[in-house]
Amino acid sequence: MSDTVRDYQVIIVGAGFAGVAAAQRLAKERIRTLLIDRNNYQQFQPLLYQVATAQLAANDVAAPLRSLFRKHPSVRVLTAEVSSIDARDRSVTLPDGTVFRSDVLVISAGAEVNYFGTPGADEFSYPLYSVDDATALASSLVEQLDRADTAAATHGDCEPIDVVVVGGGPTGVETAGAIGETIERVLPHYFHDAVPRRCTVHLVDHGDTVLKPFSEKLQRYTRRSLERLGVVMLMGTGVSEVRADGVTLSDGSTLPAHVVVWAGGLKARSVVASAGLETGRGGRVDVDADLTAPGVPGVYVLGDAANIPDGSGGTLPQLGSVAMQSGKWAGRNIVADLTGGQRRPFGYVDKGFMAMIGRMSAVAEVGPKRIELTGPLAFASWLAVHAALLPQARARIGALASWPRDYLSRSRSQFVVGNRPR
Structure with a gap:
């Protein structure tokens, strides 16, 4: 039997750069947010190779999520795997059948390794x-x-x-x-x-x-x-x-x-495909300029789950800076959605x-x-x-x-x- 929880204004799937940045922006407005990730920490992926070569300890590149949000009771951190996403219903399902539903859904589920079918x-x-x-x-x-x-x-x-x-x-x-x-x-x-x-x-x-x-x-x-x-x-x-x-x-x-x-190479995690959204290059969702999924109200797609337009016909690279900035921007747009404001197209600052x-x-x-x-x-x-x-x-x-x-x-x-x- 599944339990349905309806009292979250925002659900964020994935606690990478984009998901955490969005949650931090929403926390400032005390918006009831559920942040779900299979790990109980945020990892700093650009430095993982330094852990592999012992230049840094694993603890130096992993920040406990509950520690990041301990002063923000409006954000609940849930350590769980998401088995499926229903974008049109703005809901997510866990392996035990539990369903969470929200007014706004953010898909920032990250990526997985792309082996391009290479045997072994x-x-x-x-x-x-x-x-x-x-x-x-x-x-x-x-x-x-x-x-x-x-x-x-x-x-x-x-x-x-x-x-x-x-x-x-x-x-x-x-x-x-x-x-x-x-x-x-x-x-x-x-x-x-x-x-x-x-x-x-x-x-x-x-x-x-x-x-x-x-x-x-x-x-x-x-x-x-x-x-x-x-x-x-x-x-x-x-x-x-x-x-x-x-x-x-x-x-x-x-x-x-x-x-x-x-x-x-990397590709979007397979759970992104379960959301019922049209995907493009790398299994990622081709989002609109304001970071929302085309034709699906109340759904944002960020980070390695998204192909974000660069304003000149291409897409922005899959970089941590893009993910972090898009998370902050999506947070502001979500606040606008929930308070009757106006969303704005993402303005990336190229570093x-x-x-x-x-x-x-x-x-x-x-x-x-x-x-x-x-x-x-x-x-x-x-x-x-x-x-x-x-x-x-x-x-x-x-x-x-x-x-x-x-x-x-x-x-x-x-x-x-x-x-x-x-």
């Missing part, structure tokens, strides 16, 4: 979209290093350790760079010389360059920086199969791998793109005029922006304490013990 990718590769993903990858890397170290101690040498990163976008570049720098700068201080000497990182992408949205100048800088860290670049070839012992490339050749990291490559090495295109930054200046800008975006003061303090240790010294004790399975 789901089973044998590590995605990087959740804290659990990051800690699982970290544990696998440490396990491989321990095995190699044991072999070096008992036999005098060890088998090669190959890591393959699939995808040349920001996640793939940052992950490959972080692992490459760890091999070059950190491992020699913790493991026998034979171990880091036998480690290789490969970056594979079917495109002809890395960081496709960036300028050619920044792409060239990124490629040179990765190669200096020992990353082997395999551009213009895709991965057609992932196996337990490596990958098969689109040209039929094979590449051995002990660890495969999948950074090849550009950034990607970290390694110590004192990053690229950035800042602002609508795309001012290009490289090296230490881009590196400092990346640190400042990401520290400011972390959801809690505690997380900012943790990051600001960890980063100087990681980038100015060669110490990274979490890589050795902090992310081991328990």
Whole structure:
């Protein structure tokens, strides 16, 4: 038997950047809001690769939702999986049959990894979209290093350790760079010389360059920086199969791998398709300029669940800054809906793109005029922006304490013990 709860003015499905930003705006107006997420924390996805490489602890990128809203009793946090969404009824159903209904429904359910039907990718590769993903990858890397170290101690040498990163976008570049720098700068201080000497990182992408949205100048800088860290670049070839012992490339050749990291793309979570809304590229909903679902009153779609128009015939990129700004904007529009005001088209403030490559090495295109930054200046800008975006003061303090240790010294004790399975 299901229970129907009708006393919420707003239901928000998903507590990512967009969902939390919308809930925080509604909290200021004391609007009765139900925020549902399968996790009881908000995760800062742009820094998950740093958890995987032990530059940050998992707690530094995960903010407890109830802590975020403890001073806002109008927002109720519910930790639950949503099994289906009925957009026209503005209701959601949980696996036990419980139904919640509201005046306004916000779908910000986030994304899931898109393996593009690649055989074995789901089973044998590590995605990087959740804290659990990051800690699982970290544990696998440490396990491989321990095995190699044991072999070096008992036999005098060890088998090669190959890591393959699939995808040349920001996640793939940052992950490959972080692992490459760890091999070059950190491992020699913790493991026998034979171990880091036998480690290789490969970056594979079917495109002809890395960081496709960036300028050619920044792409060239990124490629040179990765190669200096020992990353082997395999551009213009895709991965057609992932196996337990490596990958098969689109040209039929094979590449051995002990660890495969999948950074090849995302798509909207499958629950979005259950909502009864028309979906477009990436399984996302093509929303109107005011962030509402076309033809369905009282429904907003945000973040990785939405294709948001950029005002010139295209759509905005799937960035954390877009999600956060759209959440705040949707919150204001929802307040207008509930108080008889007027909704306004979303006005995105373009802050550009950034990607970290390694110590004192990053690229950035800042602002609508795309001012290009490289090296230490881009590196400092990346640190400042990401520290400011972390959801809690505690997380900012943790990051600001960890980063100087990681980038100015060669110490990274979490890589050795902090992310081991328990």
